[in-house]
Amino acid sequence: MFLRNFWYLAAWSETVTRQPKGYIFLNEPVVMYRKRDATPVALEDRCAHRRLFLSRGKLSEDTIVCDYHGLAYDPTGACVNIPGQEHIPSWARVKSYPVVERHGCIWLWPGDPALADADQIPDLHWATNPGWGAKDRVKINCYYQLVLDNLSDLSHVGYLHASNVGTAALAQHGKVETHVNGDHVTVSRWTMDKPAPPTYRDTGGFTTNIDRWQIATFSPPSYFSIQFGAAAAGSGALDGLQRRDRWSFQACHFATPITDKTSYYFWAIAHDFGEDRDPATAALYFPEMYGILAQDIGAFEAQQECIDLDPSKPTGHISADGGLVGTRRILERLYNQEQNNRSETDHMVTV
Amino acid sequence: MFLRNFWYLAAWSETVTRQPKGYIFLNEPVVMYRKRDATPVALEDRCAHRRLFLSRGKLSEDTIVCDYHGLAYDPTGACVNIPGQEHIPSWARVKSYPVVERHGCIWLWPGDPALADADQIPDLHWATNPGWGAKDRVKINCYYQLVLDNLSDLSHVGYLHASNVGTAALAQHGKVETHVNGDHVTVSRWTMDKPAPPTYRDTGGFTTNIDRWQIATFSPPSYFSIQFGAAAAGSGALDGLQRRDRWSFQACHFATPITDKTSYYFWAIAHDFGEDRDPATAALYFPEMYGILAQDIGAFEAQQECIDLDPSKPTGHISADGGLVGTRRILERLYNQEQNNRSETDHMVTV
């Protein structure tokens, strides 16, 4: 169940170059490269002639030349050269995907190109800020929704991440509010006057109790923006603090489906420290992210393995799952809309 | 085709501890651990909330706490804590398996708990005897019945084990009797006045011809008890020998299904030597078992591979297959009984 008429984060900008690279997104092979003017291109990664991955080929100016028999395709997917013949038959083209580079990311639109609207790309302007602290892309062996489930219920931090950023208080005593706003869900979780978890002590320097917040916002198809941080207990964080009084971060998490059981997990984090903190010290937090995410990914892949043993087994929802339920409802509604629109279009075509 | 209302050997006692471990038995995920009083526990290894393996979690007193969101289950499978809420919904439970520790083994009952009767556990009292010589558990890539086929026809010893415990005489000149007694089959094979095979010469010290016996008894679901040994030819072994005049062993073999194509093979062996033999010398036989079983397992896994190439290909039965046919008939009868009983129960429930 993949939404198609949405922008997906396909790659970090610097990984797409003049050397074509092959990917799979939403079960479809895609080759990405840059034109001579650096504009990114995304084409179906399958020569229309003999079905070899085009990503094995070479660029010639702005075209990609199949490594097998030399057919060349331009950035629109049209074949512009077939060695040994003048005529280009109508079958000789591959799908071209709308693709936009923005905020240090390459965004791919797998759906109807006529609907692709770059204004829908999430605002990640902070991502190109020097404050951007760390980022990564990990190929994971699970369905992308397991990532969204995880991010929509941060009560898991108290257990899965108990060795670094979690304390049981997060799940037991959190003040959780879930707001659904159109296609977006925001889950805010405040934990007041509790001891700091190990990583907060080590990298944030908190030695007394803290007020802590995690504010996660979902946007379809699979993006979570998370603001989180801490301040000395009772210093007024809940009512709004000046920037210099808090220790806070902005993170983005994006799960891009590869197949039904594999995904790319993109994440990035930037700090938002107050002026009276030493950025060098605070940046100690960044490397922790790799370990935290490794714990999440370990859980996702184990879940997938467990689900595959018997996919018919049910799940249940707990109180903390308000965000998860909201997220899934939005995905289901949007998916049904896409299917209905497609049926109507098909109907019109048929009539 | 797995029997469910039977005890399966699930683990050697010493491998189940306060550290939860995950298994798959009969296609179902199972987590096993010990309570503080050392009693073993076996639960469905899948949290009812988000379907993560519970075996990734930690024990808290006698409960197991899911590593993802902290749901805790007691040894009956009931969820007793959901972080962040008071109410425990009815879906919040996992299956609990009857489990018994006896004779150094953990026995698991995958069927209807109401029918679990510990008196049906096979008598392996000798297994906890200091005489227990060697044992192992091997994960093998084949359907469990291939193991039973093997053990019900020990004529294979003459070929598959020709390098250690076999001689062609075993298959060619054996005196074989098969007795079916209710749900049990006993195959006894006597080979009189033949040269000793290599391992018998090396570890049993036989330099002249021997009378040799192999008496294998099947009990459902997948247990073979095997008594085997040798004595000097003509010394009266067939008519019953005093213990001190024979060189004999007791072995148990148990195949526990993991999936349709993987199994655990448990085996153990104890000696039963006469008093006038040096146990240290005789125990030379034990290490041979690892090599003998490696030959068997090599054949099983090759059979499974061969079967998978075309499962429709038939098999045929030879004279030596009396035990195999008897064993399979019992399994088939018991399986049909279980299915019929289940249908009746379902019917009653429906009405």
Added chain:
Amino acid sequence: MFLRNFWYLAAWSETVTRQPKGYIFLNEPVVMYRKRDATPVALEDRCAHRRLFLSRGKLSEDTIVCDYHGLAYDPTGACVNIPGQEHIPSWARVKSYPVVERHGCIWLWPGDPALADADQIPDLHWATNPGWGAKDRVKINCYYQLVLDNLSDLSHVGYLHASNVGTAALAQHGKVETHVNGDHVTVSRWTMDKPAPPTYRDTGGFTTNIDRWQIATFSPPSYFSIQFGAAAAGSGALDGLQRRDRWSFQACHFATPITDKTSYYFWAIAHDFGEDRDPATAALYFPEMYGILAQDIGAFEAQQECIDLDPSKPTGHISADGGLVGTRRILERLYNQEQNNRSETDHMVTV
């Protein structure tokens, strides 16, 4: 879609010995070995008793003895010994394949033995000539027809093999003729007065422009004979040259299906140099074959992977695909003939 009533190249002669070896051809397990008089034998590699690969067994005179329970099969596939019993039941036999050794190759006939005619074996007499330069058998992960597609359109040499034997001129300026003659297709490709590719310069010593030819002939089920070479541009190669004036090779390529997605790729090459060339120098070409084939195989396996992503995606034919289309038509026609003949036979049997 495999043709059955044809000879397949199953092994190089020297690899079939008195030590039985297991293979899979056309999805069927086959064991091959030699009788005491060195005649090759090919039997179904699956004991009729318990379905173990016979290739795990040992030879006894001209029979193969199953390693599990000692059943022995003669070269006709008849079971001739079952340990412990006199009677040989009718099920106790395995399929025997017609097999012929000729030209240093073992040829296997997977179809109706009554139709096996050794005169249909391709003439590879040159293959046992001391001039035979290099050969190999590679197990590749693709459907065998991808190999035939490759060999029927040598325009790919200009792209896939650009690093060694290819130049773009091959595809762009070749003079290609395709002739279908019954069950055979010949594609001849001449490229006149063009620079020599790297390997031709290095191993053939061509420093000026060359006239170059590639003449590939397909014979079912999956054999390509290829003659190729070069001569100084304008020296009259197109009109027929004396042997001493050309630098030319004879190659055979044979793709034998293992399964639907794996194959054996056999190839061999012999030189056919003029007398005024130094064979030692010219033979420099032979090792290049391994690298050239590695490029082909890389493409085949990538194609298979790409096809598996969505087998419903179409292909298209370009001008250079005349040989490919001819080859496929022959295969399809022969396959339909085999199916129809089988239906008729089945019908006769039923009536």
